[in-house]
Amino acid sequence: MSAAMADRPRRIVIVGGVAAGMSAAARARRLDEHAEIVVLERGAHVSFANCGLPYYVGGEIEDQSSLLVQTPATLRAALDLDVRVHHDVIALDAATRSVTVRGPEGDEQLAYDALVLAPGAVAVRPPLPGLDSPRVSTLRTVEDAVRLRERIEAGAEASARRAVVLGAGFIGVEAAEALRRQGLEVELVELAPHVLPPLEAEIAAPVAAELRRLGIRGRAGIAAESVEHHEDHDTVVLADGTRLEADIILLSAGVRPDTAAFEAAGVACERGAILVDEHGRTNLPDVYAAGDAVLSVDAVTGLRRPVALAGPANRAGRGIADHILRPDSARPLPAPVGTAIVRVGELTAALTGANSAALSAAGIETDTLHLHPTQHAGYFPGAAQMALVVHIRRGDGLLLGAQAVGREGVDKRIDVLATAIRAGLTAADLIDLDLAYSPVYGSAKDPVNLAGMVGVNVLDGTLALWYAQDWDRLRAEALILDVRSAAEYAVGHLPGTLHIPHTELRDRLDEVHDAAAGRPVRALCGSGVRSHIAHRLLTQSGFDSASLSGGMLTARAVLGEGVLAH
Amino acid sequence: MSAAMADRPRRIVIVGGVAAGMSAAARARRLDEHAEIVVLERGAHVSFANCGLPYYVGGEIEDQSSLLVQTPATLRAALDLDVRVHHDVIALDAATRSVTVRGPEGDEQLAYDALVLAPGAVAVRPPLPGLDSPRVSTLRTVEDAVRLRERIEAGAEASARRAVVLGAGFIGVEAAEALRRQGLEVELVELAPHVLPPLEAEIAAPVAAELRRLGIRGRAGIAAESVEHHEDHDTVVLADGTRLEADIILLSAGVRPDTAAFEAAGVACERGAILVDEHGRTNLPDVYAAGDAVLSVDAVTGLRRPVALAGPANRAGRGIADHILRPDSARPLPAPVGTAIVRVGELTAALTGANSAALSAAGIETDTLHLHPTQHAGYFPGAAQMALVVHIRRGDGLLLGAQAVGREGVDKRIDVLATAIRAGLTAADLIDLDLAYSPVYGSAKDPVNLAGMVGVNVLDGTLALWYAQDWDRLRAEALILDVRSAAEYAVGHLPGTLHIPHTELRDRLDEVHDAAAGRPVRALCGSGVRSHIAHRLLTQSGFDSASLSGGMLTARAVLGEGVLAH
Structure with a gap:
């Protein structure tokens, strides 16, 4: 010894x-x-x-x-x-x-x-004129959090109730909600195109909507240019000339x-x-x-x-x-997969592994899957859809990344997928996972299993996908076929589409043939399940067909509600 | 084509x-x-x-x-x-x-x-005299569930309000809770030594307590011997002569x-x-x-x-x-890992992989770990401990099985562990999992990471464990050292133990030495964290020491409350 x-x-x-x-x-x-x-x-x-500071605020x-x-x-x-x-x-x-x-x-x-x-790390302080104002805080230490809450509680008496949060990353979003919870008017400003920039646009869209529901005014894709100091408040001036009056400015622009x-x-x-x-x-x-x-x-x-x-x-x-x-027996430190999660109002948003931007930067050819499964059996009370995006490597289906947003069960699926990424599992392996099922907690085909099934279908050519991002091009080049029910179609649909419910498609293939007039057929439904069935019918009937990844739920998140016809 | x-x-x-x-x-x-x-x-x-039938009832x-x-x-x-x-x-x-x-x-x-x-499969019907009574139901089909609910609703008018459930497997427990929710008096009878027989005893114990809290009277380790038919009720007679009057008898003795x-x-x-x-x-x-x-x-x-x-x-x-x-490209079907879950009142109990009995039957040498982590950061409101049992293969730490019970977060951890089992991960791999952390959802060291850390400590000899099952033997052979705080000790402790809080242990090693008088020292604390620290101190100070797996929380579940001194 x-x-x-x-x-x-x-x-x-x-x-x-x-x-x-x-x-x-x-x-x-x-x-x-x-x-x-x-x-x-x-x-x-x-x-x-550290991660509790926004909740103390x-x-x-x-x-x-x-x-x-x-x-x-x-x-x-x-x-x-x-x-x-x-x-x-x-x-x-x-x-x-x-x-x-x-x-x-x-x-x-x-x-x-x-x-x-x-x-x-320390907070990044961008070179904005006026950022040295005493009304500007960061949120990195217990002292930061204590000072901020003291200012809020003092402000509650002095009617100083306006906050501007600069930066809508994870901490910025948590802080914005914390300030709103304390009754402040909150403006959230983000330079990147959407809140929570690491998220895919289709996952960030529900988060942005939830922030609006909470009464937080978010502005994305815009820079703050300066902070003007006045006697009883500051003014944050944005690149488009917007002036936001603030009693508290929280700087959350990264570290x-x-x-x-x-x-x-x-x-x-x-x-x-x-x-x-x-x-x-x-x-x-x-x-x-x-x-x-x-x-x-x-x-x-x-x-x-x-x-x-x-x-x-x-x-x-x-x-x-x-x-x-113990230098001889120490295991190597693992490379981080990069799993993160945030609660926003009643939603949870989470991600693991690489996102589209990182995969593109790394030059990795990817197939991306969009699903909207419920967190537990649809027949059990309280079932609610989540949005799930999964990236797999083209060819072998290696799991590369995943993101999800929804009311329940998001953390579980992202943790399962984080485990699968660490273990080097493929889409096929996801099908085989034995996950805990009772109607209270999941479905016999869990969202993660479903992602694997969709992934393998894409990999082996059983399923061809098209993406909402390609809508502008495809509406000109293809017949867009909406196979939802008449009631769903009436509530809102993409303009210029042919509508045939999937239950009638077998008997109405002639109509598709005539409308397509030799063009490809691009099917869509609510979330991609029925359009997959339609795609299988169409492709086996000789059509060049594909199914909209994630269906109208993804299309609305990507394209916005404004695109809909009624 | x-x-x-x-x-x-x-x-x-x-x-x-x-x-x-x-x-x-x-x-x-x-x-x-x-x-x-x-x-x-x-x-x-x-x-x-199928799995929704109890919830319809x-x-x-x-x-x-x-x-x-x-x-x-x-x-x-x-x-x-x-x-x-x-x-x-x-x-x-x-x-x-x-x-x-x-x-x-x-x-x-x-x-x-x-x-x-x-x-x-069909319900097993044991050869019990009187089991052909019309008051005996099974719960396998929609018709079964509809008839049962009709009888309950009819019973509500006729004051026929007593149910006996024979068999406390997953469906039996779900059905017992469903009948209780409908206001019936419910007796639950199980032949095996505890409810939900696939669970380890220490995981089943909190479930049994929750059933009692719900007002369900459970009897385990006893057989039903006959059903007597009377005009306005049946009587289930147990092996010990107990007679349970019943308006409804639900047979749930397997399939x-x-x-x-x-x-x-x-x-x-x-x-x-x-x-x-x-x-x-x-x-x-x-x-x-x-x-x-x-x-x-x-x-x-x-x-x-x-x-x-x-x-x-x-x-x-x-x-x-x-x-x-597609015979040429079809993948082999995976062998089932056997993941299952049940909600019981406000608790969730779940298991994946093999349990102690199966591992023993298969002759696989196993190390078993007991943890009581919280479902999310302890400093965030609502933190509650779960009981987590993990089996790893002795030697290489291959993950073999896991079970958990608690109020929140059980389904997530079991699904992560089910994924890890399918992927062939080891305890060391569990340390490396990047799981989603914010104080709302988890901890920087997630329960699954902690299980990996404990597992590797056991595998490489950093940690030696003793088990509550060995209490009777060890109380005679070893010095049992309780390192909890004075307040915890006062609330209830194992009899005949030496009490030194872990924060005082370094200064009081002489007392341990004198009390041990050459015997091994077996340390314990609330859940195994502090006794691990104590073990490290003791073993590096020359003692033959070990730490109680799962601490007093596991000991109370295994040995019962009756063993405690005050």
Whole structure:
């Protein structure tokens, strides 16, 4: 035992005490009772509930104390960790294996045998004139959240009730809802074409509608140009001249790795993010890094990008402790799949793996499937459709990514698909999954099974799809055949389509033949189930046919309600 | 095209029109517009919501029409299927490739090119005296459910309000709750040692408590011996002499394959269940079988058993249609993993893969993990613990089975684990899953990730476990060390234990040393997290130590509340 002990690091220094850093510290202690473990945290708190901050702002989490999962005292008692808050690491010297720490009592040198860099990221501050206004907040720390809620509660008395949220990413959307829940008027401004930019347009559309239902005014595809400061409010000026008056401006325009001190010390970085190997090692000996500050290799596309997610950060911190203390047996850290989720009002939106943009950037040929299954058996009360988008690799059907939005069951399906992506499953494998079925929880053919069935049908040519994005071209080139019921058709349909309910199609193929006049037939229905049946009938009857992926539900999300004829 | 067409079966005959049969029929039509597809169903309904029957009885599903997902007319219109209800196949002649069908207009011979046997199963009727009473019902068909609800509604007027449910499997438990929801007094009688026999005892215990909370009186480990018939009620007599008066007796003692006519015709069976190959083929040419009537090979244990689940039945029916019409490209049918779920009051209980009994029967060496994680972040309102049991293969950690019970999030974790089992993942792989995290839905370390971490700790010796089942032996042989807080200890603890809170353990190791007096130390806490930390400290301090798997939560479920000292 003593021989092995002699090789172990005696002092492990960890920079940053939240997700990755604290996971590394706790795991290190469990593996080695005798190491000295020092955690240096710039802020006032360690191991706090970062992802809970918007819910504290919104009042759903009532007490600030709930956000503080651990304190230096509890960590000392349970794990004998030396946790020092208000300690900022301002320099690193790899030659002497030491860091310079600036604390309340001044600077000191601290030597390390192993060093873990988990400094996290800071809010991006775009170069907008006026953004230094005291009415501008960010939401990264407990202090940020506490100050913001204090301002809201003060504002409630002073009738200062208008908020502008700049950036409609996950935190921006959560914060906008939190502010709205507190009764403020909320404007949400996003530079990208739609809210929650990582989502596909057809998944983001229901989210945007839900934000409107909550009373949040969203504007996408537009830049903020400046913030004007007035005595009793600020004004956010947008690129189109719109002026939004605000008592509170929440800046949520993304984050950047907080790595300047380490890059200056020779830690290899790319675009400010620390480069690490499969064990979390940087280019410097015995210096590791994890969390929002590192560059990850995407598990699906192989592209390098920062992944600011708590799950991968915790996992990497823990895995780094394994490698520091058990270098021979530590498993490589997995490349992140990038699974994320957000509640918006009564909806859940979630994604895993790559989206269309990432697949396109990576040059991966993809088939995309759109489904609208219910979260549980349709005959059981409360059944509600979700929108599910699944990307599979053309040819072999390898699962590449998935997104969903709906009222219930979205988190479950995305987690199953995230597991399937990690396991390297294909569309065919999804058919074979034995998922838990009772009418309360699912269907005998679960949405994930259905996605596999549609995928294999596409891969082997049983099903040919067309996409709502191609509507403008196809309405000119093809006969668009709507096979829904007369009642559904009457409520709203794409203009210029032939309407034959799928139950009558066998007897009315002559009409299709005459209307098509040699053109291809592009069928559609509500969600793609009946048009698949119609496609099979048409293709076996000699037509060049295809079925609209996701049906009218997807078409309305992609094209908007304005396209409909009545 | 005509050459390929010529090889295709012209008439596909399908026996049984519910899950497997109707999936085969619908898929066959989508693949082949020109085949004649005949579905022969003995009962009055096809494609009905079998798993919804208890909810119709309980009134949660209000209308009988909701149970009828399709009718012969809708199937004719949409898919050109020739669906014949009240048609019972009474004989099969493989030599002439024909079946004898008994319909309302008499018997007829029907030739087939391909035959799919999906006759399902019928309720087992144990040889109990008096079980032929008209007050005894089963719950297998829409007619069963309608009659039962009529009797309940009639009973409401006549004050006939007592039900005895014989058999506490999934359907028995669902039916008991449905009857209770209708206001009846319900007694639930199970021969096996606990309700829901496929569940581990520690998962079944919270279910039994929830049944009691619902007002259902459950008796497990006891047989019914007879049913006595009286003028205005029946009496169920149990083996211990208990007499239960009943206006309604629901027999739910399992099912057996409904295969006598086919076995007589030469279809190879084992214990009455049809033997099939990986494409669903029986021993007879062009005769396939699927659903509750076939014997499956368990995906985990390799043991052969009937799997009466809708998901595998639907999947097999569809896969058989693929093999009939596309024999060269049809994929093999997967062996069922056996995932099942049930709602009981406010709880969900679910399982996937093999349980302890099956693993033991198969001779597979297993490590079993018990966890009690919350369904989402503990700091977010509404966090509630679930009980999670995971079986991994000793040595390599291959995931073998999992069960869970709790208020929320059980279905999600079991579906993720079912996917992991199908994919052949190990405990280490579970650590690496990127699951969707926001405090509303999960934790940065999801319950599934945690199970992986505990599993790898056990596999590599970082963690040694002891089990509540070994309490009687270990209390004599070891020092039992309770590391919970003083407040937790005071509420109830195992007798004769040493109590040192984990936060004080480092400073009080001398006390442990003295109390142990050379014996092993067996630590415990609330759920196993703190005793793991204690174990690490103890083992690195030279003690022979282990941590109680699942902590006091599991111990109370296994040993009962009576074992506690206060």
